[in-house]
Amino acid sequence: MKFRTIIAAAATAVFATMAQAEEMKMSVTTSFANSGLAEVLLPEIEKDTGITVQLLVVGTGQALKLGAEGDVDAVLVHAKAAEEKWLAEGNGTHRREIMYNDFIFVGPSDDPAGAAKADKATGALQAIAAAQAPFVSRGDDSGTHKMELSLWKAAGIEPQGDWYRAVGQGMGAALNTASGMNAYIMSDRASWLKFANKGDLKLVFEGDPVLFNQYAFLPVNPAKHPHVKNDLANKLEAWLVSDRAKALIDGYMLNGEKLFTFNAKAE
């Protein structure tokens, strides 16, 4: 009767339950997850507050949508305009700025378009467009993609043509594509530093203040979704703006570089 034993064993596997702690769900953007900061913060949060934060790593659009539908308890993203619209629709209680990091331009190591010589981000884009050098765009409506589009607009260029490739994927996949094509791409610094498949790519442009990228924490509105764990979200927010968080965020280094700057204001 081995056959029945197999079925019984498999059935037990299905109904095996998972340990239940005090858990909350937070949607974050790929760029934040890729930075590796989460791996430093989450264990500390759990230690200090007893909350297990489950991260849903998605694009900015989806991160906000998950909050709007009540599928997560809080959102941590970096797209101010979209966040404010989201709040205006009654999806969250408020917006709390936590920290910022920055975007950079990456391109072929010989920099055929001469983007490195530009003194502004828009100038770098103009150089790339003028050279018709291959450029990979996320094309996925993420915060990074929106930022890229606003920069093209500021540069007075409508990016289109053979050289402009919108891949419709996350940062990692887009970087893989750029590496394969030896193309220019805009990336958040963390994703780039953590990226292991650099190929012939290198950092070509950085430092323009327009490339700064503000992260904000947004608790989901319990008036709209009564089941959300607003108390846990508030506890988490209190921790995120604390001195302890400041020390961890400002002290976080990747390959010897500082990635994030804590800028939460006391209430």
Add this chain to the structure above:
Amino acid sequence: MNDILQGMARAARLVVTLDADLVEITALSLQVSLGAAVIASAIGLPLGAWLAINRFPARRVVIAVLNALMGLPPVVVGLIVYVLFSRSGPLGALGLLFTPTVMVIAQVIIITPIVASVSHQAIRELWADYHDLLISLKANRLQRIVTLLWDGRRALMTASLAGFGRGVGEVGAIMIVGGNIDHATRVLTTAIALETGKGAFDMALALGFVLIGLAISVNLALHFLSRTERGSRW
């Protein structure tokens, strides 16, 4: 080529050291996909048998639908299940989104048509052999199905394993409904997608090799157990 060798070495290292994260996501992969395969078999095997031995007007339509569902992209299934189980969806009150349970549900939808279709094929052949005998012995409908399922169990196990194989290697649906949450809903395939995204191909490949090894082990284990059950060929 270098990536592949590195991946293999890394996979070996992870397995030998019983890396805690690896064990956790492998266990979840196994739990979700075996669970889905068991449930899909409980539905799909009798359904396949039923379709093989009964003639009713809509039979052809049902078979056509089944075959069409087999080719359904998992992402689409994932999306539908996601919308259903989202807090704002019709089943949102259950609070199952981003849990292993909903991953099982999505996979059941994906693999049941495969299990049913493969078992339908197998049972149809067996039914052609057994038809006269079962009618002659006046076996009722239930007895016919039970007999065919039992005597066809080796072929049916292949059907279930085909379902398991598709489930365990599936990433589209499980990513959407599970959310790939570390220590909660991360399985081998979603971890591979994640590592690929980071450009960490050696790690992604290592996990890929573990996945292949897992699929082979499950197949071998089941076939071995079913063979020792009765010392004859299968």
Add this chain to the structure above:
Amino acid sequence: MVSGMIVLEGVELRRGGRVIVGPVSLTLGAEGITMVMGPNGAGKTTLLRALHGLERLSSGQIRWAGNGNALRERQAFVFQTPVLMRRSALDSIAYPLRLRGVKRAEARERAAACAEQVGLRVNLKKEVSDLSGGEKQKMAMARALILEPALLFLDEPSANLDGRSTREIEEILNRIRAGGTRIVMSTHDIGQARRLADDVVFLHDGKLAEQGPSAAFFDAPQSSQAQAYLKGDIVL
């Protein structure tokens, strides 16, 4: 005539636009062994299957009169090609009992006894697919006998058997006939037909060519087809 009988009235079976049997009208008595004979393709198998209820009649009807109804309830059929279940010989023979709710252990015990009766003396744990042709036929025979049918159909039951096994089967048939079981069977073995038959139904090209008591049929066949068939066999 004895009470209790099977009456065929204008029975006809058409398949693929062709008449394969019929129209056949005949009456089968309540006792004895009826031998259905005729050349290959004459319609013997089809007729037996129709009687057993496995074939849909295109026209005509089969009436079960008197005791016939009792026969109808308890029939068994030994097919020309044995149906091989994916089971051991023992479990194959026990299968009809299992369908009727007999517990596994008891069913197996009775199956073993039944196998012994038909002279199936092999390791019964073997899968039926591993049996020899003759052993398969005996397995099928045992499977049909295990429910002690009142009406037994056999379609060329000894086609693959050697002389000794054929004799064994014939002994069993004679024994259960003596026990009151009604037997309707087909065979190409004229010797066997002579030894067993009480009466003969001779088919040719789907039509009833001749029907009558065994002795009369073999000594003085009336139809030219039966004469030719019997002669052809003797010449061989």
